[in-house]
Amino acid sequence: MNRISSQPGLVSLDDRRRPEPPALVLVAHGSRDPRTLATVHDLLDQVRDRRPDLPVHLGHIELNEPLLPDTLASLGTADAVLVPLLLSRGYHVKRDIPDMAAASPARTRVAAPLGPHPLLVDTLHARLVEAGWHTGTDEETRRESAVVLASAGSRDPESAIDTRRTAQLLAERLGVPVVPAYASAATPTVETAIRALTARGRHKVAVASYFTAPGLFARQCAEKAPWIASAPLGTHPAMADLILHRYDQASATQVTSAA
Structure with a gap:
């Protein structure tokens, strides 16, 4: 007889447990400005609110802890999708993050940067x-x-x-x-x-x-603005939606690296 699980999505109708989703690792650049770290943590909270069953972690390229290699090491051999909190392609997206991922024991996929979108x-x-x-x-x-x-x-x-x-x-x-x-x-x-x-x-x-x-x-x-200047992107709700969109895109691809 089929039973309804108390954790929807984790158990199928024939009681076989579905695979856990890969962890989402938000990869921030890092900054000496404390407002940057506060913004990143607020975005993480928004992502967790939207996907309560999704394991969500943070790793920095530099300047702040936890550093990305430490975050990946803590995941062991788990599956993870690395979502760069970066707005375009560049050295960090094309070299730094993939290199750190390749050196870790985790089975990783690196998502596209947030922009353009x-x-x-x-x-x-x-x-x-x-x-x-x-x-x-x-x-x-x-x-x-x-x-x-x-x-x-x-x-x-x-x-x-x-x-x-x-x-x-x-x-x-x-x-x-x-x-x-x-x-x-x-x-x-x-x-x-x-x-x-x-x-x-x-x-x-x-x-x-x-x-x-x-x-x-x-x-x-x-x-330098001669008229008005807008605030940074920050914690606008669309940012959390975009992080999850990039995660979902990468989750649909094959694992790209494993140590």
């Missing part, structure tokens, strides 16, 4: 509206308006491709030009992008903070 655009739009962006602007105001998408920057050309794609998606949402700009390692700078837009008659330039959490780069970019 429409859920990030939802978050960027919401943060701009919070900062004072008017969604119902008239045509004249729209012709004068533009956005600089301020990002950390990377020397990896694929990172720039991903950031430009996010800028394109945000421009489609807002109906105004959106120019990607960078705090370091890439061009144009935020100041250069603002000057270029102003020269084109765009006198209402907002800075959209394309950072996962508050920090030095986010503050420096916001300070």
